[in-house]
Amino acid sequence: MNDEEGSSPALPFVYSAEALSKFISLNPDQKNVIKQVCLIHPFRIPLFYLKLMDSSNPFCPIRQQAIPSAEELREEGDDDPLKEKDISVTPVLMKRYPGRAVFLISSECAMYCRFCNRRRVAGKGWDPGEFFEESFGYLDSDTTIREVILSGGDPFMIPPDLLDDILSRLRAMGHIRTIRVSTRVPVVDPARMTGEHFRIVKRHEPLWVVIHINHPLEITPEFLENVKRFRDAGSVMVSQTVLLRNINDCENILLKLFETLVAAGVKPYYLFQLDEVKGAQHFKVRLEKGIRIMRALRAKASGLAIPQYAVDITGGLGKVPVDYVYLKERKGKRAYIENLSGIKGVYADDGQESRCSKCGLCK
Numbered sequence: 001m002n003d004e005e006g007s008s009p010a011l012p013f014v015y016s017a018e019a020l021s022k023f024i025s026l027n028p029d030q031k032n033v034i035k036q037v038c039l040i041h042p043f044r045i046p047l048f049y050l051k052l053m054d055s056s057n058p059f060c061p062i063r064q065q066a067i068p069s070a071e072e073l074r075e076e077g078d079d080d081p082l083k084e085k086d087i088s089v090t091p092v093l094m095k096r097y098p099g100r101a102v103f104l105i106s107s108e109c110a111m112y113c114r115f116c117n118r119r120r121v122a123g124k125g126w127d128p129g130e131f132f133e134e135s136f137g138y139l140d141s142d143t144t145i146r147e148v149i150l151s152g153g154d155p156f157m158i159p160p161d162l163l164d165d166i167l168s169r170l171r172a173m174g175h176i177r178t179i180r181v182s183t184r185v186p187v188v189d190p191a192r193m194t195g196e197h198f199r200i201v202k203r204h205e206p207l208w209v210v211i212h213i214n215h216p217l218e219i220t221p222e223f224l225e226n227v228k229r230f231r232d233a234g235s236v237m238v239s240q241t242v243l244l245r246n247i248n249d250c251e252n253i254l255l256k257l258f259e260t261l262v263a264a265g266v267k268p269y270y271l272f273q274l275d276e277v278k279g280a281q282h283f284k285v286r287l288e289k290g291i292r293i294m295r296a297l298r299a300k301a302s303g304l305a306i307p308q309y310a311v312d313i314t315g316g317l318g319k320v321p322v323d324y325v326y327l328k329e330r331k332g333k334r335a336y337i338e339n340l341s342g343i344k345g346v347y348a349d350d351g352q353e354s355r356c357s358k359c360g361l362c363k
Contacts, residue, residue: 037068042123077278083316106153205234
């Protein structure tokens with residue numbers, strides 16, 4: 001990619017320090033850092049997202065998510081912290097949990113976030129399509145798989161006709177009941193979503209569309225229009241957010257983000273603790289602070305606006321919820337539980353043992 005592509009209407013991205021310097025002021029040291037980081041980790045910003053930045057504020061939360069920094073050159077972390085290679089049944093298909101599979105159908109993103117847990121593969125120029133037939137064969141043969149999560153890269157970066165074909169083949173497999181599509185395109189480059197995309201989404205409804213969004217400044221009129229079109233096309237909309245130091249590790253920021261999403265018809269689904277990926281550890285927030293933020297959110301927001309706070313355990317041990325413990329102690333059949341204001345109450349935990357209702361679902 002050359003610098004001129006950053007200002008081309010057909011290719012509305014910035015790829016380099018030189019192209020970026022046309023939009024925000026960069027000194028020679030900053031340019032050099034970006035060039036060094038780009039030798040290791042890909043760099044791309046859509047012009048739309050670039051224009052959301054406060055160019056006069058070096059701590060702008062939009063800027064910090066998109067522009068490389070010297071801290072990315074540090075060695076802390078792991079290239080594959082979740083050990084996805086170990087659970088890959090093909091190079092683009094992963095199965096960690098019973099009944100679910102993750103299908104990487106794109107290696108390209110509209111923007112390469114500076115904290116991406118798949119930066120070892122995203123934007124590295126490889127073609128997932130080489131492994132599609134092998135992956136479809138596995139999905140067709142493993143009838144225990146009930147849900148497929150389309151990821152990447154970003155599924156909406158591939159040609160619409162290819163996305164349509166992938167969805168059609170998955171829908172033809174009777175054992176696959178649920179399809180999730182994980183995307184950041186509607187946030188960072190909403191104009192990329194065309195009428196053809198939404199016709200495809202409608203054709204394969206209901207799709208669960210998981211929007212990656214991290215800050216209220218990312219909720220633009222263009223994003224909200226995309227949300228409306230997804231919903232009109234029969235999609236179920238949820239969001240996932242990464243807890244990021246100095247960007248959104250604040251109860252007021254997250255309250256505004258989650259309540260605004262709910263008002264738009266998007267259910268906050270996950271708030272993720274940062275994965276221990278190499279080059280991104282400067283974004284890490286302590287777990288105790290995340291738990292404190294979640295406790296504050298529960299005291300202020302409707303349950304509709306509360307996501308599940310979760311950490312993917314390093315080493316591939318899986319995703320688990322982490323939250324404040326409200327059940328403080330048990331004494332016999334009395335449970336002592338703290339409310340959202342910190343006041344302890346007592347619950348009589350004296351329910352009797354259940355018996356099987358013979359409904360036939362358990363085997």
